[in-house]
Amino acid sequence: MARLEVNRSGEMEVFVSVVQLGGFSPAARAFRMTPSAVSKLIARLEERLGTRLLNRSTRQLQLTPEGSAFYERARDILADLEDAERAAGMGEQPVGRVRINTSASYANHVLAPILPEFMQRFPGITLDIVQTDLVVDLLAERTDVAVRAGPLKSSSLVARKLGETTPTIVASPAYLERCGEPQTIAELERHNRLGFGYARTVDGWPLREDGRTIVVPPAGRVQTNDGEGMRHLALAGVGLARLSMFTVRDDIAAGRLKPVLAHLETGEMEAFHAVYVGQGGPLSSRIRALLDFLAEHGRIN
Template structure:
């Protein structure tokens, strides 16, 4: 008896729609199918794979670990298919949309000056730039590439290092004229220490105390969700801020900001990486083009 033909890419597309839209009914509307047909298709897929992909109930929908892994691989495969079809009609020129997630500081000081050159080099590419300092789930946010600072956690993400930056505590001259320049750790008790409004790997300022390094908490009246907001607060005389050196280099050179407590700076550096989903497998040409461009022009120093 002949084996029925299996439309694997079609199954993957329906399954990914179920995950992305949170259930069978929503996916059915997108795919122009009935909810029962979508449910049966997913059930057939589970039977063929020999594993449960989703846990179902009347009110809840949850991916199993196997379902998460299959969704990740299916998403990449469908992107590769789309990329191959587009490239067939456009030669080897990268085409399509790239969703790039990065911090406001990196976007402002590194990306903004160079992105026009990238878009001119690749006219078939469109860019969706999302700015946030907080870590996002690339899979859930449908993100192709994220640029992140700090140590990388062990995961299924692939990283390309974009360099590293020193850290520096700065303040506006007007703030220092009003409150004085701190010279010791004890002096910080009387200063406004601007910080982030979310938990970071090191939740405070590492500073030298003799032969040791201690972490001084930020206890100012203002917290912000990204480094660029802290920079503007510091520029406005709002307090002391510890920021990546590349974000305040021009401000220091112009005298808008002044480094303080440099003799207590432990010399720690923060690494930047461009990360994407996968383990070194084939990438859509548009994503590969962006990664290559960032490695060439998007370095942090």
């Protein structure tokens, strides 16, 4: 009987808020409790579960591995409860907020054109779109779905593949007229090769010449941390850029950019995935709706 007296959903709500809001004090304000009461509630929860969920310090709280796993499941359970309550009065239409983290390139060239249809199909869902090329911690950034390029590292993330694209070196006609068009890897040495200002899986441009694959490092006077920003630099004639084909296809067709050294490309493909936290556990209907929609309409090639 004692087990039935425990308000487990209430404990989960407070714990999830502590994690998402970043501390006992903001969670206390959200629930009109004192920070001490929130701290004691979390301590009771940890005692009941028989494990530490949070490592506490004077400045911050950090999830333990057990706390991270409990947070993921608790968040999903609360989302399902919310969906069930809303479904009772509103039917099965998904309702709620979904936070997406993606690159500006994907947001501009793929996501934005399909958003009107998504919003019409799911009027109860609110989207919060964060644009960055940097890989983020989904838990720390309170992100529901992230769209990322490149190979996936083994982690607690689950992925749905959204297709593949070919990276290609491009430049504006004005730049090529001013600096000449390179025909060999050696000729790249005298060109401004735009690079990214953060670590990448392959930090360079793989090209194949004389039967060998050579990775040419970007070496220019300008760096950026944003693929869409690099596209605009290329359009402005600042230098050569290596970008995903789906972001420059229209520019090439319109003559604003021109492929360079296409005969030396290796033909490698770069995969895109929609990733989310979990290990096959229950997903809220709002997140599932977005993932299914991206798998249908948000694919790239």
